[in-house]
Amino acid sequence: MNVSIIKIGGNVIDFPEKLDEFLELFAQFPGKKILVHGGGVMASKFGESMGVMPQMIDGRRITDKDTLEIVTMVYAGLINKQIVAKLQGLDQNALGMTGADANLIQSRKRPVKSIDYGYVGDIENVNIDFLQNLLDEDIVPVVCAITHDKKGQLLNTNADSIASEIATSLSKKMTVNLYFCFNKAGVLIDEKNDSSIIPLINEDIYAELKKENVIHSGMIPKLDNAFAALNKGVNHVWIGKAENLLFAAKGKVSGTNIETHKYDLY
Numbered sequence: 001m002n003v004s005i006i007k008i009g010g011n012v013i014d015f016p017e018k019l020d021e022f023l024e025l026f027a028q029f030p031g032k033k034i035l036v037h038g039g040g041v042m043a044s045k046f047g048e049s050m051g052v053m054p055q056m057i058d059g060r061r062i063t064d065k066d067t068l069e070i071v072t073m074v075y076a077g078l079i080n081k082q083i084v085a086k087l088q089g090l091d092q093n094a095l096g097m098t099g100a101d102a103n104l105i106q107s108r109k110r111p112v113k114s115i116d117y118g119y120v121g122d123i124e125n126v127n128i129d130f131l132q133n134l135l136d137e138d139i140v141p142v143v144c145a146i147t148h149d150k151k152g153q154l155l156n157t158n159a160d161s162i163a164s165e166i167a168t169s170l171s172k173k174m175t176v177n178l179y180f181c182f183n184k185a186g187v188l189i190d191e192k193n194d195s196s197i198i199p200l201i202n203e204d205i206y207a208e209l210k211k212e213n214v215i216h217s218g219m220i221p222k223l224d225n226a227f228a229a230l231n232k233g234v235n236h237v238w239i240g241k242a243e244n245l246l247f248a249a250k251g252k253v254s255g256t257n258i259e260t261h262k263y264d265l266y
């Protein structure tokens with residue numbers, strides 16, 4: 001079996017027209033598929049409106065008790081259910097879930113080292129049998145960025161990590177392609193210039209560009225997760241603009257392809 005894991009980020013979700021356009025492309029995407037969504041932008045806005053200021057370190061949110069309540073309401077509630085309803089409107093039999101539902105994603109509260117991330121979960125297990133059953137039934141799983149520790153505690157987990165761990169876990173049983181869709185054309189040399197795409201990136205180039213601060217903030221978890229997935233058996237990983245998703249599916253040049261072998265950038 002082949003399956004595509006498609007992740008959509010908060011900068012697209014936050015614009016209703018862009019989200020609708022993306023969901024139409026997602027609906028046309030061929031084959032078995034799973035949608036993983038973030039929603040960080042909306043969570044930050046909701047938090048701010050309630051006097052809870054967002055705090056991010058390297059693209060990951062410090063999650064205190066109040067923040068956990070906000071992200072749960074925003075990711076598992078509003079965004080997840082809106083996406084499911086829209087997909088149902090596009091004849092996709094979508095089923096929205098957190099990691100707690102059907103014990104889909106079990107995680108462990110991140111241990112405190114130099115930084116205390118609070119209620120942030122690092123993924124320990126994905127219920128791939130359940131996902132496979134859903135895929136067999138032609139259901140389209142829609143997974144948000146909330147996981148649980150199987151002791152009654154919800155945890156906030158970066159959506160890029162969720163997509164990568166689902167992809168990695170399923171790759172033990174099937175061929176998996178992973179697509180990170182966001183609001184820019186790919187990994188860029190100049191973040192403000194969509195035509196400065198790096199078409200191929202490996203870990204050496206990533207390390208160099210991170211050191212030079214060309215790659216920073218939310219692109220760090222995306223690339224960490226992209227390399228982790230490839231190194232653990234995922235067939236192909238792509239990062240690019242949401243509107244280019246179908247080009248990527250057809251193998252046409254667009255966005256950034258992730259690879260593990262070495263080559264020179266210059």
Ligand SMILES: Nc1ncnc2c1ncn2[C@@H]1O[C@H](COP(=O)(O)OP(=O)(O)O)[C@@H](O)[C@H]1O
Nearest residue numbers: 009010011038182186187188214215216218219
């Ligand atoms: N080299 C880079 N190329 C593209 N984006 C970058 C780069 N370095 C940092 N970024 C930032 O990373 C962001 C993507 O991360 P994030 O906001 O977490 O994505 P998502 O929309 O998927 O949630 C971009 O919007 C951009 O601001």
Ligand SMILES: CC(=O)N[C@@H](CCC(=O)OP(=O)(O)O)C(=O)O
Nearest residue numbers: 010038039040060061145158159
């Ligand atoms: C721990 C952590 O950072 N969780 C993320 C989960 C949402 C997310 O990843 O959203 P985007 O894909 O829109 O960035 C957060 O709360 O921002």
